Amino acid sequence: MAMRPQSMMGQHMMQPPSHHMGSMPGSNVSASGLPVQFIPLCRYEDSQAIRAVAFHPSGRHFVIGTNSKQMLLCKYPDIRKINLSQRSIPFNPEILLTRPKQHRGSVYCCGFNPTGELLATGSNDKTIRLMAFHADECKIGAEMELTMHDGTVRELIFMEDSINRSKAMVSGGAGNCHICLTDCTTGQTFKDFTGHTAPILGLYTWGGCSFASCSADKSIRFWDLRAANAVNVILPNAKTSNSPVTSVCVDPHGKLLISGHEDASVMLYDINGGRVVQIFRPHGDEVRTVRFSNAAYYLLSGSYDKRVVITDMRGDLTLPLMYLPVAEHNDKIIQCRWHPHDFTFLSTSADRTAVLWSLPLSHANS
Template sequence: MKKGSHMDLISRSRSLEDVRTEVVTEWEDDDENGNRIVAPATKFNRSSHKTNAPFQKQNLLTRHSMENLIDDKSPQVLPPKRSSGFQNRNGGHQGTQMTAPSVENLVEDNGSRPTFKPVTVLEDLQAVRCADFHPNGKVYAVGSNTKTLRICTYPKIEDLKDVSTPTAPTVLLKRTKHHKGSIYTLAWSPAGDLLATGSNDKTVKLMRFNSHTCNLEGQEVELSMHDGTVRDVCFIEDTTNKASLLVSGGAGDCKIYVTDCATGKPFQSLGGHSGHVLSLYNWGGAMFVSGSQDKTVRFWDLRTGGCVNVISPPAGHPGKGSAVASLAVDPSGRLLVCGHDDGSCALHDVRGSRALQRFTPHSSDVRSVRFSPGAYYLLTAGYDGRVVLTDLQGDLTCPLPSVPVARHPDKVISARWHPDDFSFLSTSADRTAVLWTIPPV
């Protein structure tokens, strides 16, 4: 990577103006030992949800499909499948226009081009930490520091006529005091029949969800094997035994626990991390990854019951590492992205066991990283109050174009793609969960 290009990218990604502040809010988190802390009060303007510079496209062929965000003068084809190498990932012959549009074209055009807009804004009394779409895309769940769990309706984007003023979402279910502490994380099972939440009350709650009635059913299961804040959870489908497994990790003993969802009993504890487990991710199959405050990423295989690979800071340079606050693996299992608390993201070639590059889309902790469906783009959320879209097409060892697509007046804690539409949810310390989308033209 050329130094000048890298510095230009950093400069461009940090060039947004500061947000003026008006309203006071507190920020609750945990220290290195898992003890609750409350950060100094900050101020924010609840109404100042800023969007990105508009998409510079001649025509938005389809309102929400990222594969169709193509200039109308380009061939109207879907992006190709990933090639076997990282250097010419787009496939095809040189010069052939076979890719999804580059975010380098997402530039300001006097407001005449489509852009992400806030469609709904869910307001709470404290920070909203987590949200995620149900696999069918019709509803989404939201958890906050007020211990409240909500399930909301995802609106029909084609029915949106005027998004100049965001509205409150339709809340189908609301559980106050769902946990005894803040809800730090939540996840749906791939089949959509289970919902899990984790909290700083050191428990995980597992619930059954009926996607037809959009309601929780039966008796919830409370898991209490953790001795510190539960920072993340993810599901693994055991297709051989036709069972769902829940993986959870956090502070305290820094162990990762695997629970059989059918019995509600933990049957495996995985040790290895020497710091808080901050992030977990499964991309299908029996493997998952974990990111930790100890600056490492560990790959786990439930078939062997242990760690099969570790990504650590460069040998002899432990100071160059940074806590792994978030991570994700693309659907092919070949590309790992890590979000760090120094504002950087790192790309790793999983099969080649090599680092591809490190870039800096944020100026503070990167608390959420997610690949878009198809993995053509990367969505990142940071404590600098921004949600950034990065183009992953082309050579992943070269500078990657990035553009801010959403803005909160306080820390952004998570961002999640809709499974089908070109929409995403973001949650923030500004006490909101916002649904962003590109309205129909």
């Protein structure tokens, strides 16, 4: 695969832009160079909807959080030992650890810290469970129940303070809509970020002290751990999406923000230039999740239209973008997450399943 252009704007695509491409017979890429239909490699089905999923940074495990209040830790299969070209029926994941009463309510979010030593889950029971995780034995160590939120905890992320060698967690959701910064060692919340006026639906960090939040109040806010208030705010106006923001992600260089919206739109925002690059609609219903692939070549998005779409991010982002539906559930899609190394992803759905998807022939680089 070609090396990523240094700038994501101003580079022309190698293929003519179009909005929907057919596949090439006998190939696992479309005529545009985009991957085509992924296959469901493994599939977990629960008694209720599944909202939350996250990969361990090593890629060897993934965690599932369900509406039935449970958390499962699963082993990521070695896709190099599986004949992907002949798989038609997904197998059950190897479950290494089950916690049937992880919360008193639905698990809305989950995540590992960058070193993989911590795992946290958030719930509509208004609590966060912060746990030490021992990856080699796949065991939970010491844990704390945190009660700083007064509403559903919708999202959480971990921040690493390399200077002070400390670990912090950022979390947000409904209730008073504050974003809480919590010391992972003591479990004490030592800072509140205020400004959102409706539930926080997404949080994202791209390293250092910076993170972004998005909300049902239709705004996106940029934060710095060292600052008391938001360092930048994207408010709804004629040039931006005038719709609740459900998910955000930022490319690894901190230059481009992508946001998903309730009105089925996806917005590309140039952070340094402070401008909207474009808004497009790859879905037919509310977009619930957006995530860059590892090298930011592709954008993964999931929607209430039951589809997962991949958009090509390798060319001139001011031109019409090429995108392709690559996977589908039987009900609304809630979350999608890329594997940290392989070109595979997990999706969760109201159809009560979490599915690991792979190309029929594995691609190592994304």
